[in-house]
Amino acid sequence: MSAGGIKPKTTFQQAAKVTLANSQMRRNLRHATTTIRDKRLRTVAELPDWEALRDEGARIKDHVLANLGEYLLDLEASVKRRGGHVHWARDAEEAREIVAKIAASHGAREVIKVKSISTDEIELNAALERHGIRAIETDLAELIVQLADDRPSHILVPAIHKGRAEIRDLFRAKLGAELLTDDPKHLAEAARVYLREKFLTTKVAVSGANFAVAESGTVCVVESEGNGRMCVTLPDVLISVMGIEKVLPTWQDAAVFLRLLPRSSTAERMNPYTSFWSGVTEGDGPQEFHLVLLDNGRTDVLADDVGRQTLRCIRCSACLNVCPVYERTGGHAYGSVYPGPIGAILTPQLLHLEDKNANTLPWASSLCGACYDACPVKINIPEVLLYLRGKINEAKPLSAEAVAFKTVAWVMAEPHRFEGALKLARTGQGPLVKDGAIHALPGLLSGWTDARDLPAFPKQSFREWWRASRER
Numbered sequence: 001m002s003a004g005g006i007k008p009k010t011t012f013q014q015a016a017k018v019t020l021a022n023s024q025m026r027r028n029l030r031h032a033t034t035t036i037r038d039k040r041l042r043t044v045a046e047l048p049d050w051e052a053l054r055d056e057g058a059r060i061k062d063h064v065l066a067n068l069g070e071y072l073l074d075l076e077a078s079v080k081r082r083g084g085h086v087h088w089a090r091d092a093e094e095a096r097e098i099v100a101k102i103a104a105s106h107g108a109r110e111v112i113k114v115k116s117i118s119t120d121e122i123e124l125n126a127a128l129e130r131h132g133i134r135a136i137e138t139d140l141a142e143l144i145v146q147l148a149d150d151r152p153s154h155i156l157v158p159a160i161h162k163g164r165a166e167i168r169d170l171f172r173a174k175l176g177a178e179l180l181t182d183d184p185k186h187l188a189e190a191a192r193v194y195l196r197e198k199f200l201t202t203k204v205a206v207s208g209a210n211f212a213v214a215e216s217g218t219v220c221v222v223e224s225e226g227n228g229r230m231c232v233t234l235p236d237v238l239i240s241v242m243g244i245e246k247v248l249p250t251w252q253d254a255a256v257f258l259r260l261l262p263r264s265s266t267a268e269r270m271n272p273y274t275s276f277w278s279g280v281t282e283g284d285g286p287q288e289f290h291l292v293l294l295d296n297g298r299t300d301v302l303a304d305d306v307g308r309q310t311l312r313c314i315r316c317s318a319c320l321n322v323c324p325v326y327e328r329t330g331g332h333a334y335g336s337v338y339p340g341p342i343g344a345i346l347t348p349q350l351l352h353l354e355d356k357n358a359n360t361l362p363w364a365s366s367l368c369g370a371c372y373d374a375c376p377v378k379i380n381i382p383e384v385l386l387y388l389r390g391k392i393n394e395a396k397p398l399s400a401e402a403v404a405f406k407t408v409a410w411v412m413a414e415p416h417r418f419e420g421a422l423k424l425a426r427t428g429q430g431p432l433v434k435d436g437a438i439h440a441l442p443g444l445l446s447g448w449t450d451a452r453d454l455p456a457f458p459k460q461s462f463r464e465w466w467r468a469s470r471e472r
Contacts, residue, residue, distance in 0.1 A: 004120035005019060005319060006347050008335025010355035014334040014362045025153075025161045025330050032160045034320045040318065040374075041348040047263070057260050058378040059313035060253045064245070065302060071214045071247045078217025084281020084289040090393040092122035095294050099206060099239055100131045101399065102290055106237055114138045114231040115221045116208040117315060118241045118294055120337040124206070135206070136198050138227040140191050147174040153331030153339060156265050156317040156367060161330055195227060205286070209242035210314070211257060212291070215250050220277065220293065222261060222271040229275045238277070238286035243294050245302075245311040257314060260376040264316035269445040295348035306387045307349050312377040313342050319371035319381060325364050334361060341371035345384040362388040394463035400444065419463060426457045 006402050008015070019025065024360050044050050064071055072468040076086045089095035099119075103111055111128065113119065113135050125146075127136040137146045141159040147170055152158030159167070164182035171177040177190035207228070211220045219240050221228045232238055262268040280289050301307050320326050320340030331339035335357060336347040353356045362385045365371075371381040393402070411417045432438045437453040440446065448454065460468075 004337035004338040005123045006121055006338060006350055010335065011357050012333055012361040013360060015335055016329040019330045019333045020328060026328060028161055028163055029327055029330055031308060033159065033327050036267060037321045040263065043263045043267045043269060053256065053260060054376055054378050056256050057376055058312060060256060061377050064247060064249065065308060065311055067241055068244065068302065071249055072244060074214040075212055075217060075247050078214060079279060079291050082217045083310060084217065084279040084291055087290060087292045089292055089294050091296050095122045095241060095292055096124055096127035098292050099241065103133050103204050104131055106204055109132055110134045110136060111206050112136050112138050112198055112202045112231050113206045114228040115223055116206060117135055117337055118208045118243050122296065138231050140188065140225055143191060144170065151332055152337060154317060154320060155315050160322055186306045186373055199230045199234050203235055204237045205231045207238065207240045209240050211254055211278050213243055213251055213254055214247055214249050216278055218276050220254065220276050222274045224266060224272045226273050229273050231266060232275050232277055233285045235286055237288045239290045239292065241292045241294055244298055261314055261316055264318040265378040297352065300352060301349045307384055309379050310345050310349060310384060312379050314377060316376055318374040318376060322370040322374045324366055324368065334364065341381045345381060345388060348388055359392050360387055362392065422457065422461050429457055
């Protein structure tokens, strides 16, 4: 992705009001997510052991997280043994400086990038720009977003909010392409012509990483276009930026995720391009390899018993494609490179629940549970959402709403209080009931009836009916 960061500039509710007004974006999103969602259901149904595979993926991830320090040290030793360099970055600023320093040491004025959501998390492009280095995205969707000076709106398909006609006009204006139609084949050809020249002339590349195998020091990127393979093999220097949670102990563990990831993300049986690289090999591929291990708040997430499961995420975006909130608001409303349900729990945790805008993201959910059902590593996203809401509310000053709910909780804690409250409500609702329903509540309660009617309290509660029936 071409731009980003994880710090929202406004609350989710404010941003959603803007994006909901974009009807074209909503149409594009609905078409794209519906297509991917239906295709994924068919592809997943082909595997009789899909649920067992999900369990195994979750088990491996939990094991890695419980022993993360050990596996990261194994990975570091393996990469160095194969001739690579390993850098540890505590936060975004350290990671940015490491990459910029390496690129500058080779006199780079341009770098090519691929599969780099972690570099978007740390806002690498802008940092490189300040060092006089231009970053060029090579993934087609990320290139579109970069040329449009836009922000990504989906983890897997960053330009999902753009139509073909928009892309045709963009390529005409920014690449000088002579495009007569918006045929996808012609759009891809225009991008290919532009990128081939960059692949063959740029000396430094920056990549993300889907996984890294600790036992061999092997880094892996999966992608659909082949641009990633060109990016990680043609330049002289390769810098890979990877979140520390991406490490896997063995190749057998990687095999599990290479089955889970493509079916969950693009609904494919296997990934079109899967690239592995281990250190450097004389005369073959980049002759200098750097692996930057990025923390940036992850160890704090790891320390939280409930929130830790968020780090199982393999960035497949399956939760986005089934989320009714994401489908209507789009990715820009989340204000982070991590949109959708996974972004609603990952972003506020990486920012330590202190960011007043990120703290609104856990409410960007209907709690329908579709994200939990779709997640290939069984992250219980609704559970984490409720947990974060509770923590955020605990830190807030006591509001009138909070006092009201505490009172309701006190009343409902004892049967005699609850029954007494019901009798009072039945008596007090009289003037408000019309045709068996309450159409408008007064004062602060009016919000409950702005968009719906409330049924009137019945003349007899269940407990009263039960007692009466027993006496008969």
